[in-house]
Amino acid sequence: MPSIKINEQVLSFNNIYYVDSIIGSDTNNGSKSSPFATVNYAVSKCATTGDAIFALAGTHDVTRIAGTNDSGGLWDDNKAIAFIGEKGKTTFLCDGRKHSGRDTHCIMFKNEGTRAYQIIFDFHTGNSRTLNYETSICYAGASVKGEVHNCVIRYNTNVSPSLMYGNSTSATIKFVNCVFDVQKNFTSSYSGIGSTTLENCVTNFAFYAEGTRINVYNQCTFDSKYQITNYDEIIQGIGVYSGLYGWLVNKFLFQSKLKGYSFEEVGDAFNFVLTSNSSPAPFFANSSSVYSTPYPAWKAFDKDIATSWLSSGATNQWISFNFGKPLNIDFISIQGVSSAITSAYVITANPKNLRIQGSNDNLNWDTLYYATNLSWTKEEIKTFSLSGNIKYQNIRIFIESNNGGPYIGISDITFGFNGLRSYILPSCSMRNMLDYGMSNTPQLNTMLRENNYVLQKDNSGNKEKIRIKDLEKKPISISFN
Structure with a gap:
């Protein structure tokens, strides 16, 4: 029987149908090499x-209009299905704005054997619906059943x-190990x-006090990746x-004293961690808006869609x-964002x-990419590929104009270095403080490779208790506290 392994849990099925919303087609056979287009x-x-x-x-639009x-x-469809x-990285859009009926809902499982794993549900109720049943x-229908594991419900x-x-x-x-990202307290x-x-x-916010509650936490704060921060x-x-x-996800590099250690490759991009409302080097901007305290330069690098850098001018910033x-x-x-977000001048x-410009003396700037007539939807990310043939110490985003409004701004910027690997353990998560004794208060201008090779520990499914991973560069040293 075909199976899918989630961590150390092996789930076996009669059939596994794959869905790719970008290159899939509903005329395919649903195999991994020939995926469907829609869930x-x-x-x-x-x-x-x-x-x-x-x-x-x-993003998969799973909206059902009935x-x-x-x-x-x-x-x-009253079938015992496992949605994985x-x-x-997988988002299911449940969009009530597409119909005019009385109600809209997110999870509509009728079979008690239905399960959902590791999905971000993006739920829009739409049409000014406000009552608890709407x-x-x-x-x-008459009842809802099933289980939801390690999913995000973004309301x-x-x-x-x-x-x-x-x-x-x-x-x-x-619901087990789920995060409910809502905008108000729950009602009954x-x-x-x-x-x-x-x-x-x-x-x-806060759950209503109905049903069974086991190890439930209200008033949690979490970052853009839904890691809990408080x-x-x-x-x-x-x-x-x-x-x-x-x-x-954990893969052993070696095992020692009942703990397994590995380098986990989870991406490749520079990230920055700041702990102050100032704009320290290495972040620079020609100006900040008159609302400079909430919109300094570094907020374009803090991985938070709710914050932005804003300039005081409407052109050439x-x-x-x-x-x-x-x-x-x-x-x-x-x-960037669109005018759908209207609070706190984020619309700019x-x-x-x-x-996109590069410079090594901060005086002479080469144009690496020129983009025109850009348009944005809510919380959209646009990626611009560069040649990477020339090294630059300074990168500048020069915005000639925006899509309306008295200011210019950017919500978030990420730099990618596909040919550069780093093996620095990120130092700003509570998890790594507990596991490795790392400091949680880096200097403001500390540069971290948060999305790269991360040292983890866990049990291994490999019977020899070791897995080998080829690294592009070997670490200078590895140490444990």
């Missing part, structure tokens, strides 16, 4: 029980969410609900990075970064025409 079509191909749908990284009361969300995503996260509507519109005492739904679910369970779950998620066992299907030495830059990703973080 909803994959559901139609699943048997009553025993099949799985693996949704590859990307009756007045049951539109908007992921539907299992890539950790932190905006509930879960609904499936993208500014109303008080309810957990379930069960309308039946037979309704039962269980619709009367007549059955059993709801939240286990090792967290929210940034609690120790690993020790408490809460959130998407903990549990049997946690987002952490720039922001730059000094790497300290010339480096080959392979790509630059810029995160939407460049229209810009130049």
Whole structure:
């Protein structure tokens, strides 16, 4: 039987259908080499029980438009299906703005054997729906059933969410190690609900006191990757990075004293950690807005969509970064927003025409990329590939104009170095402080390779207790506290 391994858990199925929203086609056969394009079509191909749908990284529109009361969300067609995503990379869009019926919901599992793993649900209720049965996260006719493991429910509507519109005492739904990213406190679910369970779950506001609550945390804060910042998620066992299907992946490099250690490759991009509302070197900008305290230069590098750098002018403004030495830059990703975000002048973080420039003396600037007529949707990231043939110490984003508004700004910037590897353990997570005694208060201008080779520890599925990984460069040393 085909299987999928999530951490050390091996899940076997009769069939596994793959879905790729970018290159897939619903005329394909659904294999890994010939994936479907849509999750909803994959559901139609699943048997009553025993099949799985693996949704590859990307955004998948799973919106189901049905009756007045049951539109908007992921539907299992009363089949015991396992919906599986890539950790932190697979998003299911449940968009209630696409229909005018009374209700919209997110998770619509009718079969008690249905499971969801490692998916980010992007849920929009739409159409000014406000009542608890109109905006509930879960609904499936007379009852909702199944389980949701290590998923994020991102509730993208500014109303008080309810957990379930069960309308039946037979309704039962269980969430395990899930994160609920909402905009207001939860309200009570619709009367007549059955059993709801939240286990090792967290929210940034507060859950309503209904159902069964096991190790549940309110008022949590988390970063853009949903790592909890005000609690120790690993020790408490809460959130998407903990549990049997946690987002952490570990592969042994070697084992010592009952602990396994490995280098885990999780990407390749420079990230920055700051602890002050100042704009220290190596971040520079020609100007900050009159609201300089909330919008300094470094906020274009803090990996937070809710913050931005803003300039005081509407044309010809720039922001730059000094790497300290010339480096080959392979790509630059810029995160912008559209006018859909209207608070705190963030609407101006939407460049229209810009130049990416490089310099080694901070005086003479070469144009590396010229982009015109850019347009943005909410929280969109645009990546610009560079030649990487010439090393530059300074990179500048020169914005000639934006798409409207009195200011110019950028929400976030990431530099990519595909040919450069680093083996520095990130020092700013509580997890690494506990495991390795690293400091949690770096200097403001410290540059970290957060998304690179990370030293981890865990049990290994390899019977020899060792796995070998080829590294492009060997570390100078490895030490343990």
